[in-house]
Amino acid sequence: MTTTRRGWVAFVLVVLVALVGSGCTVIPLSGPNTLSEPGTGDPLTKPFQRMIALPPQPTWGPEEVIKGLQAAMAAYADDPTILPQYLTPEARSKWSPSGPVTVIEDAYDFAYPSERDGTQTVQKITVKGRWAASIKEDDAYVPTGGAWDRSFELVKVADGGYRVSSLPTGLGLLLTNSDVARAYRATNLYYVSGNTPDRLVVDRVRLRLKPTKSFAQIILERLLEQPTSALQGGAVTSSFPQGTKVEYVVWREERVVVNLSRPLDPLDPSAKAAVKAQIRYSLNMNEVAKGRTIDIQVDGEPYSLDQPDTDDQWLEDGDADPYFVSRGAIQYLGKDGPAGTVPGPAGQERTGYRDFALSKDNNALVAARTSTGISVAGLTQAGQWQEVIQGDLTAPSWHRDGSLWTFDRKNGAALRYDPAGGRGPERVEAEVKLQGLDVTRLRIARDGVRVVLSIGENTVQICALAGNGAGAKLVNFQSLATTGEGERIIDLAWADDEHLLMLVESDAGQILNQINVGDGETVGVPLKDRLQSLAGSGDRVLAWSRTGSGADIKSKIVELNQDRQTWTPKVESDASTPLFPLG
Incomplete structure (x- = not known):
């Protein structure tokens, strides 16, 4: 028989506010307590709440002991003396605080694998919660979903209380979301x-x-x-x-x-x-x-x-000029709407060209996908469209060094073409096997290092680019996002070096998420109209909105306002893909 109990038992905790250089304040033993985080005026310091756990008490049952153990884990970095008191000598010899920190959601339950009568010498108990994340040994924060069910074993000791005799295999420190919010800072x-x-x-x-x-x-x-x-x-x-x-x-x-x-x-x-x-x-x-x-x-x-406010361009300034496509021609987007077409063939209306991409502003080139490959043209009166890569390819993406990137879907390889070098496309080495993967998009961030690939309609992976030119290699592949059942990815675009925009669609409608690629933190962006594609640069996000049907179709460019809640039309008709250089 299995029983489950919910609820928090009020064992005694003390919360200490630690402020470097300003002393400390101890809250009376009435816990649990919640404190605000007062400022100190010191620009080098971040105030925080520090938990102080108590040793196990003779009157505590198995659940109180597990909760006390978890509190001792949260306080371990500041006081490592309390946690060992919860463990038997054998458990202490096997347990280590090293390895990833496991983070679960605040509310968790307990389950017992058998009927309890209060007389058992050995008591097994299962903690049933939701897995929130892991904090790796290199301090990387990795969101992790799903159930977190782990079993502990406790034994009665001479004073009548319990000690933990067996912990889940591989478990180091177990923290809750609140513990992380209290003692850690995203940096x-x-x-x-x-x-x-x-x-x-x-x-x-x-x-x-x-x-x-x-x-x-x-x-x-x-x-x-x-x-x-x-x-x-x-x-x-x-x-x-x-x-x-x-x-x-x-x-x-x-x-x-x-x-x-x-x-x-x-x-x-x-x-x-x-x-x-x-x-x-x-x-x-x-x-x-x-x-x-x-x-x-x-x-x-x-x-x-x-000196403060020195502008040295070590980071992207985020004020790139916006463009958009109208009937196959690339146009400048001004503050109040269309501001003229670009020079040369890229500014002329045409069919059969799609998925346009712009290189950096200096000596700008435009690339577009066609039915047979990818073509490139200069944004000058003398520019001419020239096919530079043939095959079944993903949309082009420019690197800040001036090279053009795409993915060869037939041969399962990332390709790099350098217009300045005059050589044909070169295959880019990858540390994982890409052949056989259904790669649908490849996007290089403006920092020139991070690369995202969408796999099929539901998965996004992120990797890094190591090396230069022909010696470049894709390394450190990791999963970034996976859509839910019945959802599919419509578009991906880099907002800035740190954030990726992901447009997802299902029968219920569309969702636009902004994902921090460093820790997976995701923020939803409200939508009003149905979107087709995205472009971002710094604080600006543009989208192609296409609504209606038949003769009533309205195709326009909209921009996300600074409130990050509403959109403003920028081009009211005959508009399609928005563009920023790179991204």
């Missing part, structure tokens, strides 16, 4: 692109706050380590030589002082610029030290001074 770290050395690539992690260190120091210490597995293998590099350490980070009269240790070379100007950029964006993009001068020192000696 963007910035590394140097492996194929464009004057560009930064964002790497999103979850970092645990610590009462003994400022958030700024936590960020920089993690920045000196390797990126997450998604960006390893040459996709990005670091400007910090191995062995560099953070000596201290302090706030002095509106100036943030970062003191590092050697072996940084103060005479290497290119390395100095990259060091400054990595530190600036890793602090500022996490709302730490934003708007303040950052004084970077090495062993206490001046190294580099980063």
Whole structure:
């Protein structure tokens, strides 16, 4: 017989608000308690709530002990002495806090595999919850859905209480969503692109706050380590030589002082610029030290001074000009609507060309898919359409280095064509077998490193691009999104280096999601009209809306407003695909 009980037993917890440099406040033992997060005025610090768990009590039953054990796991990083008290000596010898952190939803139940009469020496109990995510050892946050059902075994001890004698195989730390929200912060770290050395690539992690260190120091210490597995293998590099350490980070009269240790070379100007950029964006993009001068020192000696609001183009500026297609001709999109056609053949009305893509603004080229392959033309009066890749291909996508990418569906390979090199398309090596996969889209992010592929109508995978030119390789394949039953992906577009737009359709209608490719965080965007395709750049999102039927079809371009809730028509008729350079 199996029974299930729901409910929270009020065992005693103490919540401590830890604020670096401002002391602490202990809440009386009446728990559980919820505290607001007061600010300290220190730009280097993030206030947080810290849980303090109690040892197991003789009067607690199996459920209270499991809840106390879970609380001790949440508090383990700050106080590792409580958790072992919940375990028998044998369980302590087998358990390790290393490995991924398991995150489940806050509410969970208990189930007993047999009838309880309160006299058993050994009690088995199953925790039944919903799996929310894993936090990997490299601090990557990976959303994970589905049921999380795991069994524990407890034994009675001399004082009448219980201890855990057996934990689920491979379980390290078990946290709830609330534990993660209380003690961790989603953090963007910035590394140097492996194929464009004057560009930064964002790497999103979850970092645990610590009462003994400022958030700024936590960020920089993690920045000196390797990126997450998604960006390893040459996709990005670091400007910090191995062995560099953070000596201290302090706030002095509106100036943030970062003191590092050697072996940084103060005479290497290119390395100095990259060091400054990595530190600036890793602090500022996490709302730490934003708007303040950052004084970077090495062993206490001046190294580099980063002034606020310096525009050095290490990241995409997000203000690319928008375009759209009307009757096969590419037109400029102005503030109030159409603003003229582009020069050359790309600005002339034609049929048989679709899935247009624009390269970077300088020496811009346009690519389009036809029934036989992909053709390219220059945006000049002298430009001519020329077929450069033949075959059954996905829509073209431009890399920021000027190369054109697509996927050869017949031969199962990513292809790269360099217009400047004058050579035919080259097959791109991949660390996984792509042949036989139903790849329907390939999109390169504007950072030139991340690549997404849609597989069939329901799955999106993300990978990274390592190496340059003909030596490029697709590495670190991971699943990013899967649609539900009866749903299919209509379009994918990069909004910026960090976010992907995914348009999904089912019999019930359409859904537009914005996905953070670093941690899978998904935000829904409300829709009014039926959409056909998307384009994004920075804060701007454009879409092709096609409504009605027959003679009443209305085909227009709409733009998502800053409220991220409503859309405004930009082109009222005869419009189709919106475009931004790259993406």
